[in-house]
Amino acid sequence: MPPRRDLRDLRPLDPLRSLKTKLGVLVAATVTLAVLITWLGLQASLGPSRTFPLAILLSLLLTQILARGMTSPLREMTAAVQAMAEGDYTTRVRATSQDEVGRLSAAFNMMAEDLASVEQTRRDLIANVSHELRTPIAALQAQLENMVDGVSQPTPAALEQALAQTERLTRLVSYLLDLSRIEAGASALAISEVPVGDFLEDCAQGLSMVDAAKGLHYVVDVTPDDLVLEADAERLHQVVTNLLQNAIRHSPHGGVVRLDAYPSGDAVVIEVSDQGPGIAKEDRERIFERFTRGSSSHPVGASGTVGSSGGTGIGLAIARWAVDLHGGHVEVADSDQGATMRITLPARARPAPGVATTTDG
Secondary structure, three states: OOOOOHHHHHHHHHOOHHHHHHHHHHHHHHHHHHHHHHHHHHOOHHHHHHHHHHHHHHHHHHHHHHHHHHHHHHHHHHHHHHHHOOOOOOOOOOOOOOOOOHHHHHHHHHHHHHHHHHHHHHHHHHHOOOOOHHHHHHHHHHHHHHHHHOOOOOOOOHHHHHHHHHHHHHHHHHHHHHHHHHHHHOOOEEEEEHHHHHHHHHHHHHOOOOOOOHHEEEEEEOOOOOOOEEEEEEHHHHHHHHHHHHOOOOOOOOOOOEEEEEEOOOOEEEEEOOOOOOOHHHOOOOOHOOOOOOOOOOOOOOOOOOOOOOOOOHHHHHHHHHHHHHOOEEEEOOOOOOOOEEEEEEOOOOOOOOOEEEOOO
């Protein structure tokens, strides 16, 4: 809540743009007032014994009023810091002055906004990760308890379900490890030549058993057939696999998931498309932020950020990070049906500034 305004918080010097000017005005005003009171007292024949104490008293009162207004932002910042120490990041400072203290107040408010955002992100992380961990752990525990108690037999199908839950936990842990690398600023690429056609076929084949009951059909179309890209194969596999997993999640039964690749100038474009409900235009940039989920009224396709069907809200942020390391970019492309995620990478390795590279092979 903004601080309450009353007579004790008058700020008549706020329009002045320098603290030194304010101090000069303060000294001049108090001296002028003291001289004026003294002169008036002497004119009224009050005598020095009455005039001087009155002049000093009124000068101190004027000094108190002006100085209090000058230092009000500092007191408000002290109170706001104490509130932040107790976990309240909603307190703001009234930054109305134009001097150095006013600019400090504005900077303080910006810092408070950032801290509130970080705190909200922390809470979202705890909530999202707790939810994502609880679901596979509970399913895995139930399956194992049934096997131990003899309720169910360790059939290949039951073991496959347990393996699927374990793999889901592994993916979440990998996401969190990558997130810690982002926070630490760790960035390194192992560059090698990647045959795009074979690479996308391997990605599709590796995920062909995920949600096999949907009966999805995978189409890989690479032009030309011998298209080659210089990239970190492991990082690129992580990006494409993440987009494929979410395309599978949001595709309808019997739908088609496409992986297209083609050259564009000195770059290579890779597109992952599904026939799901698509991504609303207002969400297309926001979904690349960490821990962001698409709104329930506008479910998203190959994004990993939908509300009803899971997703940590981390996948696309990591995908953008990995693509940015390569000096490329990822975006949601316009499509007539479903969602299309477009990755554009330099055909010849051109990592982002500051990214360490090694060459394989």
